[in-house]
Amino acid sequence: MAGYVDSHYARTEAEPGDYPPLGEALEVETCVIGGGLAGLATAIDLAERGRSVVLLEQNRIGWGASGRNGGFASPGFPAGAPALVEAVGMTDAQALYVEAIAAHALLRSRIATYGIDCGPVIDGQLRCGMANSTESLQGYCDWMARHFGLQMQHRTPAEVRTVLDTTQYGDAFFNPYTFAVHPLNLSRGLARAIVQHGGAVHENTPALSLSRNGARHVVRTPRGSVTAENIVLACGGYIDRLLPKLVSATVPIATFVMVTEPLGERLRQAIAAPYAISDIKFATNYYRPLVDGRLLWGGRVQAWEPSPARLARALHRDMALFYPKLADARVEIAWGGMMPYLKHKMPMVGPVEPGLWVATGFGGLGVSLTTLAGRMIAGAIDEADDRFRMLARFGLPFAGGKWGKIPAQLIYWRHAAAARFGRGRQV
Numbered sequence: 197m198a199g200y201v202d203s204h205y206a207r208t209e210a211e212p213g214d215y216p217p218l219g220e221a222l223e224v225e226t227c228v229i230g231g232g233l234a235g236l237a238t239a240i241d242l243a244e245r246g247r248s249v250v251l252l253e254q255n256r257i258g259w260g261a262s263g264r265n266g267g268f269a270s271p272g273f274p275a276g277a278p279a280l281v282e283a284v285g286m287t288d289a290q291a292l293y294v295e296a297i298a299a300h301a302l303l304r305s306r307i308a309t310y311g312i313d314c315g316p317v318i319d320g321q322l323r324c325g326m327a328n329s330t331e332s333l334q335g336y337c338d339w340m341a342r343h344f345g346l347q348m349q350h351r352t353p354a355e356v357r358t359v360l361d362t363t364q365y366g367d368a369f370f371n372p373y374t375f376a377v378h379p380l381n382l383s384r385g386l387a388r389a390i391v392q393h394g395g396a397v398h399e400n401t402p403a404l405s406l407s408r409n410g411a412r413h414v415v416r417t418p419r420g421s422v423t424a425e426n427i428v429l430a431c432g433g434y435i436d437r438l439l440p441k442l443v444s445a446t447v448p449i450a451t452f453v454m455v456t457e458p459l460g461e462r463l464r465q466a467i468a469a470p471y472a473i474s475d476i477k478f479a480t481n482y483y484r485p486l487v488d489g490r491l492l493w494g495g496r497v498q499a500w501e502p503s504p505a506r507l508a509r510a511l512h513r514d515m516a517l518f519y520p521k522l523a524d525a526r527v528e529i530a531w532g533g534m535m536p537y538l539k540h541k542m543p544m545v546g547p548v549e550p551g552l553w554v555a556t557g558f559g560g561l562g563v564s565l566t567t568l569a570g571r572m573i574a575g576a577i578d579e580a581d582d583r584f585r586m587l588a589r590f591g592l593p594f595a596g597g598k599w600g601k602i603p604a605q606l607i608y609w610r611h612a613a614a615a616r617f618g619r620g621r622q623v
């Protein structure tokens with residue numbers, strides 16, 4: 197049981213809420229394990245439908261990746277649209293995008309409905325190709341518009357240079373669908389909404405084991421238990437017990453964020469945009485100006501988490517490479533977290549046995565995509581909606597568990613080397 201890691205978000209936490217540990221034996225229809233956005237999205241969807249639900253979090257709400265991320269909410273899938281089409285065909289990929297776009301709109305509307313204090317919510321994201329890339333992004337924009345109805349706006353290298361004072365980028369596209377939020381406050385606001393709808397939330401309550409009592413499942417916790425018809429495992433990259441098949445399918449990948457001191461006018465001269473920015477390369481840099489003049493800069497992926505001091509140095513180097521005029525900006529804080537990946541780079545949302553559900557594999561797109569998982573699971577429990585099959589089909593292929601991190605790290609090094617030579621683009 198641990199408190200929040202020291203992050204910009206923990207330092208600016210604004211959403212109230214006190215969720216005591218479970219200290220009794222409960223009987224409910226659904227028990228959600230994991231208080232990240234996947235668990236929260238599932239529990240709020242069930243609570244809104246008037247179903248009985250309890251959520252258990254081993255630490256604090258949003259303690260994992262959900263409360264530490266870059267805050268970019270963007271509809272899409274970690275595999276990327278072209279790879280998704282290759283895997284399932286155009287018709288099924290289009291159907292998945294329809295669902296992802298609807299869930300993205302639902303997340304936005306919940307922020308407004310519950311007055312969640314996770315703003316300012318800033319629209320838009322500029323996704324930049326690298327200067328050494330020979331391929332124009334215009335073709336990608338046309339393809340996304342033609343097949344998915346998403347209107348990405350192409351920007352020439354000259355247009356990019358009017359906004360970003362860096363020589364690292366070539367052309368780009370503006371994604372008007374992305375919005376940026378304070379993800380810890382978003383997570384905590386969703387927990388508040390669950391309770392508002394009659395659901396129960398317990399922090400500092402690890403699920404220790406799962407067993408069966410006839411058709412029902414029993415979750416044991418240090419000072420209580422939950423007996424439920426449905427269990428939803430939403431433990432992200434922090435799953436370490438409960439279901440060996442899920443543990444060995446999950447490849448937790450670390451990525452990192454830092455925040456600078458307030459930079460004032462210097463920041464506006466380097467980055468003349470209020471919105472989110474990222475690269476289109478494998479281990480993408482993702483960053484955004486904060487309203488108080490600080491720069492939030494995220495990037496790098498690897499299998500393990502270095503110390504905050506090493507992180508701060510590495511991310512500062514990346515930022516200075518792109519924006520040499522910000523090279524003397526002081527880093528105030530840096531932190532990391534684990535993204536949940538599956539071998540196929542798609543989420544898995546579905547039952548692994550009757551009444552035992554899994555929601556995982558959101559990679560670097562979980563802020564928005566978790567809402568889709570919650571909608572699918574709640575729809576199945578509440579009205580036998582079988583749309584979850586669209587994601588359940590990807591399954592939980594064995595990825596070696598913790599040993600799976602070694603091949604994953606080798607793949608990341610290979611992609612990082614390719615990116616240096618202008619290859620390894622990822623959209």
Ligand SMILES: Cc1cc2nc3c(=O)[nH]c(=O)nc-3n(C[C@H](O)[C@H](O)[C@H](O)COP(=O)(O)OP(=O)(O)OC[C@H]3O[C@@H](n4cnc5c(N)ncnc54)[C@H](O)[C@@H]3O)c2cc1C
Nearest residue numbers: 230232234254260261262265266268403432533561562563
């Ligand atoms: C630094 C960083 C930057 C990122 N940037 C972005 C971004 O800008 N946009 C984006 O869309 N995505 C981003 N991501 C990815 C995104 O944050 C994740 O995909 C998403 O948060 C995953 O949500 P989750 O609920 O599956 O997992 P988590 O948020 O990790 O939640 C899992 C929770 O389960 C709990 N848990 C585990 N085991 C148990 C147990 N036995 N009992 C009780 N509780 C348990 C954990 O304590 C944890 O709180 C980023 C991730 C990181 C780390």
